[in-house]
Amino acid sequence: MDSATATSGSPPKTRSLVGRDPWTTPLDEIDLAHPGIWQANEFLPFLDRLRRDDPVHYCAHSAVGPYWSVMKYQDIMAVEANTAVFSSEPTIGIVDVLPEYTLPMFIAMDPPKHDEQRKTVQGVVAPANLKNLEGLIRRRVCTILDNLPLDEEFNWVDRVSRELTTQMLATLFDFPFEDRHKLTYWSDVATAIPGAGLIDSYEESLVILKECLSYFSRLWQERASKPPGNDLISMLAHGPATRNMPPMEFLGNLILLIVGGNDTTRNSISGGVLALNENPDEYQKLRDNPALIPSMVSEIVRWQTPLAYMRRTATQDSELGGKTIRKGDKVLLWYASANRDEDAIEHADRFWIDRPRVRQHLSFGTGIHRCMGNRLAEMQLRILWEEILPRFHKVEVTGEPKRIYSSFVKGYTELPVRLIK
Amino acid sequence: MAKITYIEFNGTEHVIDVGSGENVMTAAIKNMVPGIDADCGGACSCGTCHVFVDEPWLDKVGPPGEFEEPMLDLNPDRAANSRLSCQIEVTEALDGLIVRIPEFQF
Secondary structure, three states: OOOOOOOOOOOOOOOOOOOOOOOOOOHHHOOOOOOHHHHOOOOHHHHHHHHHHOOEEEEOOOOOOOEEEEOOHHHHHHHHHOOOOEEOOOOOOOOOOOHHHOOOOHHHOOOOHHHHHHHHHHHHHOHHHHHHHHHHHHHHHHHHHHOOOOOOOEEHHHHHHHHHHHHHHHHHHOOOHHHOHHHHHHHHHHHOOOOOOOOOOHHHHHHHHHHHHHHHHHHHHHHHOOOOOOOHHHHHHHOOOOOOOOHHHHHHHHHHHHHHHHHHHHHHHHHHHHHHHHOHHHHHHHHHOHHHHHHHHHHHHHHHOOEOEEEEEEOOOEEEOOEEEOOOOEEEEEHHHHOOOOOOOOOOOOOOOOOOOOOOOOOOOOHHHOOOOHHHHHHHHHHHHHHHHHHOOEEEEOOOOEEOOOOOEOOEEEOEEEEEO | OEEEEEEOOOOOEEEEEEOEOEEHHHHHHHOOOOOOOOOOOOOOOOOOOEEEEOHHHHHHHOOOOOOHHHHHHOOOOOOOOEEEHHHOEOOHHHOOOEEEOOOOOO
């Protein structure tokens, strides 16, 4: 226990909450955005504490400045419905990156620009188009599964979760298949915290992402000079609302589409295996009745909540849950908390693959910013489990997963498994 | 009380007696009419209870509201007779209403 004496008058320093007792830690010392408890998998009781004791919580001091945390399902719905007061600009992450490092992207825009840009690319993940992709996804899934080692431990994240999502991204962008792993690398760089292993600074991040821009600019020129196609680059290059985007806005939207198509699905693929192993009765229920796969997919997405929060910024003074939010304040909407809110979700702490109203969760957000690719994510997960079940009696987790050092992306770098026929 | 006919994309019809105080979405969910997901439970924030109102009923049902409009606008399948069924309150004036369910919810 930290026994340092606070200097008279100085604010308490926030630091990692790892190892702290969530029920006795003073509320003003709870900094949910610190990645420590997320990587250590100690975050759930802190979410419970704040929902109970301080559901609209102000953290006055964090490494990235003061911010509000909104913990309850209904409060988050209310904020997301009020785009006039709770703006998605300038950024949906907690860090106020310097303007020269901020990438414009439609998720971090407000109407009407958000709607215009989003509509340009939305068709690629519309259900009618996804129907056309189903055969390809299934072939890819089968190839990946049929090449997995038996009777041998391997990292599910690398061999399945990352590989499948990388291949899908390459398809959506009609990106050169042999370079597909650049996509996941750029996705990881874009969401990485400097100093946590992948990059050392935001400057370095931007240098790498500019390589991404350079690569895609070449693809853009190719697509712009051809008739419109069905891939995301072609849609952006030909769309009236996007064809004249400045380079940094193009990069921002690229990163949005890459991260959006990668993290949610990848970490749900991993989180699903872990959840079924931790809830063997549910795994058996699934084996007994594969028709439950679509319902299980929704429950996995709720349970994992691959993006733990989204940020909004107050455009004017307002009140929420009895608290006064000032113009300019950062407001974090904790989907990971809402999805465990017993006032909105029955038996929220139970992983229940055939729960009633299984699609009612906030993992995809709500309102106009609801995750554009939600149907694609669900389809990949559905097809994966449709093909896992006939092949393997069990995907057995053989050790502790390693979690990402982030309070934003809630996911895994390693999940050791062994396949049992 | 109003009788509402839901026509699935494949043509299957469901004729449901709906009490005043319900909306077109809650009645569909309660009676297990397929094709309406209603992920947000009726808060006009997911867009997955999209229906097409049969032309003769458009005037009686009325146009989309302020919060409904942006959600419908983001739906690639949106048509002139699109509504979010959670926002259509049922009254006796809607007795005989016909709505068609799209092939997909977005």
